[in-house]
Amino acid sequence: MKVLRWLAKNFGTLLTAFILAIIVWVSAVIASDPNEEHVLDRPVPIEIIGQDPSLQIMGDVTRNVTLVLRARASVWTTLNKDQHTVTAKVDLSNLGPGEHTVPVQVQITPHLVRQISQDPQQLTLTLDSIASQVFPVNLVVTGNPPVGYQAQTPLVDPIEVTVTGPESQISKLKQLRLSMDITNANQTLIRDEIPLLLDANGQAVSGLTISPESVTVTQPITLLGGYRYVIVRAVSAGQVATGYRVTNIFVTPVGVVVFSSNPELVNNLPGYVETQPIDLAGKEDDFETLLDLNLPTGISVVGDSKVLVQVSIATIETSLAISLPVEVIGLAPGLSASSAPAIVNVILSGPVPVLNTLGPTDVRVVVDLTGYDVGTFQFIPQVNILPERVQKVSILPAMVEVTITITPTPTQTSTPTGTAAPAQTPLPTGTP
Missing domain, CATH: 2.170.120.30 (RNA Polymerase Alpha Subunit; Chain A, domain 2)
Structure with a gap:
């Protein structure tokens, strides 16, 4: 009973304390995590x-x-x-x-x-129905093949495609166009192209897809009667200079179109025509020249009758082994040096004409002793080559041992000298 009376008497105080505790706890939490x-x-x-x-x-x-x-x-x-x-x-x-x-x-x-x-807060958007429609593919061919060729009727596969997309966009679509330029085409063209989707004003219509995604266009290009495409074969005469060889001959163009009013003449050609002979006599360097074609009677070339011939010439490479003495350079005054071995073998490579004309001073094997004093040292000899296009392949041995010594001072030998006897003067002889 006393406890109840005490609680009843102090209830307000206890409630106030509890509320204050909660406020303090909440304030502490907020202060630590605001x-x-x-x-x-x-x-x-x-x-x-x-x-x-x-x-x-x-x-x-x-x-x-x-x-x-x-x-x-x-x-x-x-x-x-x-x-x-x-x-x-x-x-x-x-x-x-x-x-x-x-x-x-x-x-x-x-x-x-x-x-x-x-x-x-909100989005404003437009929804449109998705539809599909089949459209034919319209091919536009521009340009013309070169003289002697003709363009046949092109083939389009497939000739129709299915267009899918919003109805509002499909309603704008008026044509599917493909373009092919056959200017100077001398062979059949086969291409996979994606059609352009155009409206009535020729402007592109977006937001649409097509099936299949691409169309194959085949444009046949054939020769007219009396015309024929043949390869150009280069013909040479003479030999390049000794020690040189021909590495390649380029002909531009590689083929030409020939014509004859008698189709049988061009049909009887072996598939190629030859140039006038290329003069190779004594040639040592690359060169180019314009040459006429050697055509049978009654056959002419459509266009330029000359072809550009480019000839590539290179030297014949070989190797040469020579023995050379080891030369010492840069030795300080008063010192002498000897090399072991004194002679090394050097293998060179280069053009045959250059190697055949090498002189004794064209190749040297040297060891630079600049800054070295008395002692024994190992060196990799340096090979100095004067002629161009000649290279060192190897040197045997790869290293040499050089011994540096003080040059001995020569001693002078004294010659003994004596007193010369006076010359005797002959006595005069009397006259009887």
Whole structure:
């Protein structure tokens, strides 16, 4: 009874203390984890749901929503990184063709997160029915083949394609056009092309797909009667200089069209025509020349009657082994040097004419002793070659041993000298 009376007497005080404790606890929690208001760092993608498969959204529609949220500081990291915490969607259920304005619905998973604002609040979009229609393919051929050739009727496969897309776009479509330029075409052309979808003004219509995606166009190109395409064969005469060889002969053009009023003449050709002989006598370098074709009587060339012939000439490479003394350079005064071995073998490679004319001073094997004093050293000899296009292949041995010594001073030998006896003067002889 006393306890009950005490509680009844102090109930107000106890309730006040309890409320104050809760306020203090809430204040402490808020102080340690305050609410913050920010723009969500990441854009939230808008999910389209409920769209009728037979309808298509026309034009560009905003696909993201920007949000301003209020939440505790500890929650913001999760909101910014986890894409599942905040989502947005637009429901197109039961909507038919036409323009519609629909709300953007935002869902926030974490509790105690308040949405302050969003942009956009709603989307305005247009739905159009998807349709398919078959259209013929219109081929436009421009240009003409060269003289002697003719273009036959082109083939288009398939001749019709199915166009799929919004009805409003298909209603604008008037033709599917393919273009092929056959200017200077001298052989049948086969190409896979994607038709252009054009309206009545020749402008492209977008937002449509075609099936199949491409069309194969075959444009036959054939020769007229009396005309024939033949290969040009280069004919040479003479020999290049000794030690040289022909590496290649290029002819431009590689083939020509010939004509005869008598078709039998061109039909009897072996498939090629020859040039006038190319003079190779004594040639050492690449050269080019214009040559006439050697044509049978009654046959002429359509166009230029000359061809450009380019001849590539190279030297014949070989190798040569020679023995050379090791020369010492850069030796300080008062010193002498000897090499072991004193003679090395050098293998050279280069054009035959150059190697055949090598002189004794054209190739040297040297060892540079600049800065070296008395002692024994190993060196890799240096091969100095004067003629161009000659290269060192190897040197045997690859290293030499050089011994540097002090040059001995020569000693002078003294010659003994004596006193010369005076010459005797002959006595005069008397005259009897």
